[in-house]
Amino acid sequence: MxxxxxxxxxxxxxxxxxxxxxxxxxxxxxxxxxxxxxxxxxxxxxxxxxxxxxxxxxxxxxxxxxxxxxxxxxxxxxxxxxxxxxxxxxxxxxxxxxxxxxxxxxxxxxxxxxxxxxxxxxxxxxxxxxxxxxxxxxxxxxxxxPTMKNAVLSMVLKEREGEQIDRQLVKTVLEIFVEIGLGNMKNYEEDFEKYILEETSLHYRTKASEWIEDDSCPAYMIKAEKCLELEKDRVNQQQQVEGAGGASAKDADGASKQVNSGYFHHTTESRLLDCVEDELLAKYEMQLLEKENSGCVALLREDKKEDLARMYRLFSRIPKGKEPVAKMLSKHIESEGMAMVKECNERAEQAKAEALTKSKKERRNQESQETVFVKRLIKLHDKYLLYVQECFDNDALFHKALKEAFENFCHKQVANCACSELLASFCDNLLKKGSGEKLSGDAIEETFEKICKLLAYISDKDMYAEFYRKKLSKRLLFDRSANEDHERSMLARLKQQCGPQFTSKMEGMLTDLQVAKDNQGRFEQHLEKNPEKKPPLDLSVLVLTQGFWPSYPVNTMIIPDEMEKGIEIFKEFYDLKTKHRKLTWVFTLGVCHLSGRFGSPREKKYNFQMNTMQAAVMMLFNSEEKLSFGEVRDRLKLDDADVIRLLHSLSCAKYKLLLKNPPGKTVSKTDIFELNTKFQDKMARIRIPLPPVEQEKKKVAEIVHADRRYQIDAAIVRIMKARKVLKHSELMTETVTQLSSSFKPDVKTIKKRIMDLIERDFLERDKNDPQLFRYLA
Known part of the structure; x- marks a missing residue:
């Protein structure tokens, strides 16, 4: 139908x-x-x-x-x-x-x-x-x-001034600006947003001009941060509504209810906050940071961590806003470090003057200024590293500022010592028996970690390595190392910090010493099997690989017959193991234990620990009552300087086993020496130290500088071999870059090494361009 x-x-x-x-x-x-x-x-x-x-x-x-x-x-x-x-x-x-x-x-x-x-x-x-x-x-x-816009602007202004407004009404009106665009934000942006941004800038421009005059930097920052929070709260964002007891409220369907906490469209947030940040922060940053009694430096000086954290949060919001804060942090740390260096130098001079009036025990118990400086250096680094982590959110820019500050004052001389030497000495005190503070194992490990962090700021790491190696060798050879596990732990940290090449010789020393001890065990087993070859004295020999250990002076002295016979027996044993290695005896590192009776009539027995060369001198007096300086020198075949050191340690130091004629505190070539038969001391076991060789520090520096020349040569040849042709400026830059992990080479030194390599036909200058170098295969 x-x-x-x-x-x-x-x-x-x-x-x-x-x-x-x-x-x-x-x-x-x-x-x-x-x-x-x-x-x-x-x-x-x-x-x-x-x-x-x-x-x-x-x-x-x-x-x-x-x-x-x-x-x-x-x-x-x-x-x-x-x-x-x-x-x-x-x-x-x-x-x-x-x-x-x-x-x-x-x-x-x-x-x-x-x-x-x-x-x-x-x-x-x-x-x-x-x-x-x-x-x-x-x-x-x-x-x-226009009427809608003006009415909303008026309500926003009221809220900014502290009045309560109908937020839901404002939000609904602003939704009309958005929805009327039928998916296009043009109406909202042109008919409302640009006006609210202008009003926002004007409002906070007025507020900032008042606050900057009346408020301290922390007070200003608190207000600025509060304003930023309030403006962000005015942006339409979805948030969970919390029910009683902290549980989120649910609607009838079991879903969490959502409410709008603000009224501006979410696309306005970044532009709105940019306006506030520009007016409150960007325009007044330096004025705030440089406020005399409340600026960045004052906050650092007064340890205002909360205010510093707020400063970082705020100035991180603006372009390049963190850079001035980082620069001020770096300058402040550097000024504290330089003041610490100056104070330590002054106290060292004062301590040096007071040492003349103090007893040896007082001087021994007094902590050196060098040790005090390293402890303060660690404390200073801990303090500002914590600032970087907690106040500046582990920002790489502030880690860089910390690094630059420490680098700028860690190269200064402290009590006539480089920072590299001080750190090496500090480590030596930690690892040596019977010295330094009694720290737990964890505390020592923590200190190692802090030392390695400081080492990263030192340019002459190779100098530290050489000093550390010298001190490590003494700890190992004289059995002064408190804990082998700690030794290896420190080397592992240094290896991680500076690379395997940095610690290769030191690790070789530890391994070499263990091999030497095993070899000594086999020697003792050999003597047990061949009792007829037992030496006239107990002999313990450490056979070390020369390439691992520091260089030591070798004295071709004439030793007592008992020692000589023991050496011959060991050489015979060692030759059974290998005939391709030559043994060189380093008597300056030897340790002897002598026993003797002194007093009247020699009723007390003493056990002395001394250097092998000192023992050789003392054994001369077994057959002679008196010996002149010249006779001691001729019988031992030593240089005058060595004889003076030996006789001074035995006749002019604390323990006078020899009497010098004429008496005095110095040894001359005309002196006569005899055994002090009336020697007395309350201790039965006595260690007789040998004074260190003068200018040992200078010798370490000479070794390091010689090694640096070889390293520079190797770096230049390595670069030129890879590049074949290179400009002078590029060669300089690449050489510095390659060597920076070990030391910072001097420009003049690099130029000298280049000239030396040209003379040795490794390089040549281009005939047309003197700034261009060519590698000669």
Whole structure:
């Protein structure tokens, strides 16, 4: 059966009836829009009018009258209602009308939905939902937007001044700016955002000019941080609503409720905060940092960690804002370090002057200024490393500032010692028996870690390595190392910090010493099996590999027959093991234990520990009552300087085993010496030290500088061999870079080494360009 044709006018009158009923509901003239039956009747009428065959397809007419329904309602009812109100009352009216309008659009677009499906798609027209919103935009929004904008700006300003406002109202109004753009943010950005950004800049410009004059730096930063938090809170962001007891509140479906904490659109956040940061921070950064009694330096000086952390947080927000803070930190640390160096030097001079009036025991118990300096250096580094970690969020820029500051004063001389030597001596005290503080194993390991961190700031690491190696050799050879595990632990840290080449010789020393001890064990087993070859005295020999250990002076002295026979027996044993190695005896490192009776008539027995060369001198007096300086020298075949050191240690030091004639505190070549038969001491075991060779520090420096020449030569040849041709400036740069992990080479020294390599035909200058070098294969 054919469907009854619906004419345009009668059909639209029925539609108009339902639309009027919806308008009456929106205007609160009735309690409901229409029932479900009315809704279906309305939908059916529209559907039938759009699906009738031509000329009764009224899709075009319905599309136009759909639009006219909105324009008529908005023009007659909505616009006049809004024009009657101002300010916040107008905004309330606007939001109510906007919600009503969206409801009307939603309902009518569903009823006219068939138009969207076919007619709109076919002719590429605006969708029904967009048509409804555009009607509101063209009639209400375009006329009201200046008033809307001003009213919202006024409310935001009130809130910034501390007043309470209806945030939900502001948020809803700003949503109109967004939604009216139909997916495009142009309306929101041009009609509202640019104005709020201008007002924000103006507002905080005024506030900043007041605060910078009246407030201290910490007070200003607290206000600035609070303002940034409040502005961020004004941005529309979703947050969990917390229920009682900390649990998140749930809606009827069990889902967590969400609320809007702000009203600006989330796209405004970055630009809004940029305005605040620019006005409060960027424009006044240096003025804040340089405030005399409350700026960055004052906060560092007074240990205001919380304020420093806030300063970092704030100035991290602006471009290059951290750099001035990092520079001030570096200068402050450097000034503290330089003051520490100066104070330590002054105290060292004072201690040197007071040493003349103090007893040996007082001087021994007094901690050296060098040790005090290293402890203070560790404490200073710990303090500011903690600042970098806690206040400056482990920022690489501040780690660099810390590094530069320490590098700038760690190369200074302290009590006539380089920092590298001080660190090596400090480590020696930690690792040596019977010296330094009694620290637990964990405390020693922690100190090792801190020493290695300081070592990273020292440019002459090779100098540290040589001093450390010298002191390590003495600890190992004279059995003064407190703990071998600690020795290896320290070497492992140095290896990690400076590379395997840095510690290769030191690790070789530990291994070599163990091999030497095993060899001594085999020697003792050999003597047990061959008792007829037992030497006339107990003999312990350490055979060491020369390449691992520091160089020591070798004296070809004539030793007593008992010692000589023992050496011959050991050589015979060693030759059984290998005939390809030559033994060189270093008597300066030997230790002898002598026993003797002194007193009248020699009733007390003493055990003396002394150097092999000292023991050789004392054994001369077994057969002679008196010997002159010359006789001692000729019998031992030693240099005058060595004889003076030996005789001085035995006749002029604390323990006078020999009597010198004439008496005095110095040894001359005309002196006569005899055994002190009346020697007495309350101790039965006595160690007789041998004075150190003078200028040992100078010899270490000479060794290091000689090694540096070889390293520079090797680096230059290595670079040129790879590059073949290179400019002077590039060669200098690459050489410094390659060697920087060990030491910082001097430019003049590099130039000298280049000239030496040219003379030795490793390099040549280009004939046309003297700044260009060529490698000669």
């Amino acid at each position: 054919d469907r009854e044709i619906i004419e345009l006018q009668p059909g639209w009158e029925k539609c108009r009836m339902y639309i009027n009923k919806l308008i009456a509901f929106l205007e609160k003239e009735t309690e409901s829009a229409f029932t479900s039956e009315e809704y279906m009747s309305f939908y059916t009428i529209v559907y039938n009018m759009c699906t009738q065959k031509n000329p009764y397809d009224f899709s075009q007419e319905l599309y136009q009258r759909y639009r006219d329904s909105f324009t008529g309602y908005i023009s007659e009812r909505v616009a006049p209602a809004l024009q009657e109100k101002n300010g916040e009352a107008m905004l309330h009216e606007l939001t109510m009308r906007w919600e009503n309008h969206k409801l009307m659009v939603r309902l009518l677009s569903r009823i006219f939905k068939y138009l969207d499906r076919y007619y709109v798609s076919r002719y590429n027209l605006d969708y029904l939902n967009d048509v409804g919103l555009m009607c509101f935009r063209d009639i209400v929004y375009e006329y009201m937007k």
